[in-house]
Amino acid sequence: MRILMIGDIVGRPGRRAILNSLPDLRSELNIDFVIANGENAAAGHGITKEIAKQLFTAGVDVLTMGNHVWNKKEIIDYIDKEKRIIRPANYPPGTPGLGYNIFPAKDGVLIAVVNISGRVFMQELDCPFRVVDQVLAEIGDQTNIIIVDFHAEATSEKVAMGWYLDGRVTAICGTHTHVQTADERILPKGSAYITDVGMTGPRDSVIGVTVDSVIEKFITQMPRKFEVADTDYQLNAVVIGVNPQNGLAYEIERVFNLE
Amino acid sequence: MRILMIGDIVGRPGRRAILNSLPDLRSELNIDFVIANGENAAAGHGITKEIAKQLFTAGVDVLTMGNHVWNKKEIIDYIDKEKRIIRPANYPPGTPGLGYNIFPAKDGVLIAVVNISGRVFMQELDCPFRVVDQVLAEIGDQTNIIIVDFHAEATSEKVAMGWYLDGRVTAICGTHTHVQTADERILPKGSAYITDVGMTGPRDSVIGVTVDSVIEKFITQMPRKFEVADTDYQLNAVVIGVNPQNGLAYEIERVFNLE
């Protein structure tokens, strides 16, 4: 079984990448199941019902989110209806939506998708390590194929989570920095790991945003409206080869496609 | 001309990587000049005179630093004598040491090495963008081969610096996160860029530190002494192919060696 995990989809170029490239990728890479981080899909901030539907139609099976999950207000109602959108599990109890869910893939195989947020340099959420333990306990023996999207900033927190979950999940895929890392590997106990899957969005940009506006912001320290850059896209993802017997990964391979 | 830029050397495994692998790498990769980030060379924190000498002897031409530059106190005197150690240029005026320097490579070609620190999630230093402008003005036409080690945390700041310097320097190499990124490229105006060169240190670790201690720190939030992990090493670097005519890069290639 081969699972594709796609890095943060940013704005129109990111959606175009999915619409144009995903069908081919699915067949070329022989993909059975597609997860994509969608926290920046709507103009760089959050997601809407319409955009989510578009992405599902294009072949995404599950959308994970991150710190931008609530940017478009309609998600607050929508996320309770659309169980294929997963938000970080370490928001407080009572938060709309699900922090993980279990989905049927081909041949009735079940795949659990978990979304967790880091805390270093980020929001004040519940401890990601304790919450992921609780999520794994809840998943129990419903399935042994578990993909964790750990949406975090600091490499220390992400790498630590990789080791913490090694052998207990299928894959730990970092997201949020919008830059793909080159450290993909199978950890000693059999989990696939990458610090960051990267970004699916405009290539000639600063993590999705127009170059000039970000440079100007850094230099002037004055507020600046950030707009998604309108350039050719890059698609960043990883393919995870899964052994359905034990839920462990036999392979993780980076995808870095250009328009 | 081919320049090797080595990512943060961490502790004993990192030094072993240099001693064991650098001589072979120099010849295999046909390297003319070697820069290495040495901010974590001494037990993970800073550098000493003895360790610096060891690294120079092993074939490093220039050591750049970062936020850990002052961890070993002897550096404060030593850095004013050893002009091959470069600390972030955006420390305030009057700081010991140099923020950049110009070195002779083979055939009398001159190479400027610049070290700058980011500010996002880091220390309160001078604006890296304005300081790098000033450094480039000072370098002037002494040489057009300029390698910038941008030691920073946030991908936004690093990518922005890449675009800011594109066409004005030979290469912008990010350091500090200890995880190599997969976004190396030649930018449109000819500068080589990578968000992070990665770490040269213990592979089975959390960015250099023993796995258990970091996990325990994250979970308990209690202070924990961090020690460099004692495992096999990884060596992370990039090779930059330089056109000495215009000082631009024709190539940037990642190196990810395992012990």
Added chain:
Amino acid sequence: MRILMIGDIVGRPGRRAILNSLPDLRSELNIDFVIANGENAAAGHGITKEIAKQLFTAGVDVLTMGNHVWNKKEIIDYIDKEKRIIRPANYPPGTPGLGYNIFPAKDGVLIAVVNISGRVFMQELDCPFRVVDQVLAEIGDQTNIIIVDFHAEATSEKVAMGWYLDGRVTAICGTHTHVQTADERILPKGSAYITDVGMTGPRDSVIGVTVDSVIEKFITQMPRKFEVADTDYQLNAVVIGVNPQNGLAYEIERVFNLE
């Protein structure tokens, strides 16, 4: 000579405090010159031309700002025309507006008003200590009455600035936390000091904002629109008694008025 420094004016209740109370305060406290921090005057975020005029008409002589200075876009043009609005001096060179200015008070006495921002837990601006040195050098012997509004979060940075400027300025008045501190004093070399002047705005609020929305934000960690609370006002200020001979302070007294 007696100078009134008023803490951050927040929204409608803050403006009402000025309109209702300032005329009486001026005469009761025998005030010669009024400075007020206006960074939150317009609905809690920034200031407009109209509101600035209203405050000047009500008896404010100079408005200082802070991290919210640019929230209302019209200020970017207006601040270059209205020299009685002072923004933090440690924004980069080229920033609109002035970081300090010198104003005539009664009997032709000149008063310099300086605005500086802290960096700890705040924006990445130029070093406040080096910038204030430069400002004092520029003021030179134009006047020895100098009031510094140090707009900062961390008590360490504010107290350090107090000691740094002791004997070199008339008063160092902290702003930004919206909570008045009880540590007002004349420092050993003659400068008046207070860590925070406090807030002039709605009393039953969380530093100006409606209580429920802030609590909900902390608990849910979801985005929440913050509105200025619509309650009775408090007016927070300090009176600084100045010896015009040497520009030092003989007195600093807190004002904490309720509607």
Added chain:
Amino acid sequence: MRILMIGDIVGRPGRRAILNSLPDLRSELNIDFVIANGENAAAGHGITKEIAKQLFTAGVDVLTMGNHVWNKKEIIDYIDKEKRIIRPANYPPGTPGLGYNIFPAKDGVLIAVVNISGRVFMQELDCPFRVVDQVLAEIGDQTNIIIVDFHAEATSEKVAMGWYLDGRVTAICGTHTHVQTADERILPKGSAYITDVGMTGPRDSVIGVTVDSVIEKFITQMPRKFEVADTDYQLNAVVIGVNPQNGLAYEIERVFNLE
């Protein structure tokens, strides 16, 4: 019933303040019970068994802590034996020591003392609002006299906690900034509140530390050993007048004594 809450005791001058002044204060202010924050009692960082005993002997009934709680390692064992030392309740489950405890005062009246840490600009602990709810549930009807030391940096978080607990506890006393605030009041539903009780330590210092070292640190951004300043002390505290019938406060008064 009158309770004295003393702000962070810093180093030798802070301990001297307690030894010299507390006996007199107890009788002059007619105090029945004394709580003091002791997180900086040992040379500015943490507390030792010996120093804790000294403070208890001098008349402190309960010591609360904060982010510096673990600085001296011996506390880790000692805190499980000494139930009069309370550390922030929102450390993870399993942390040594107690986050609250209930103590007998005169006439058999019981007083609950709770310590909570903020999260804004601080450590990544559990949600202080949810944890305090849980602590209050556990205290239940054992006593209605409840003093909360909220050890936090941001005024927004502290003021919000005050409103959150108004009517449910006797007093919410902020600590950690080492600067006493002037906003003490009885909130509408009967709880006493102050944003920060202040510091009991060396007066001519930067929140306890020698002035020159802190200024030098801010200007040079180089590491600097911080030592507790050796100057006359200040003692910062609040007296809370409690109605034992309903556990609410009828009075809160600041204490700001100088050596």
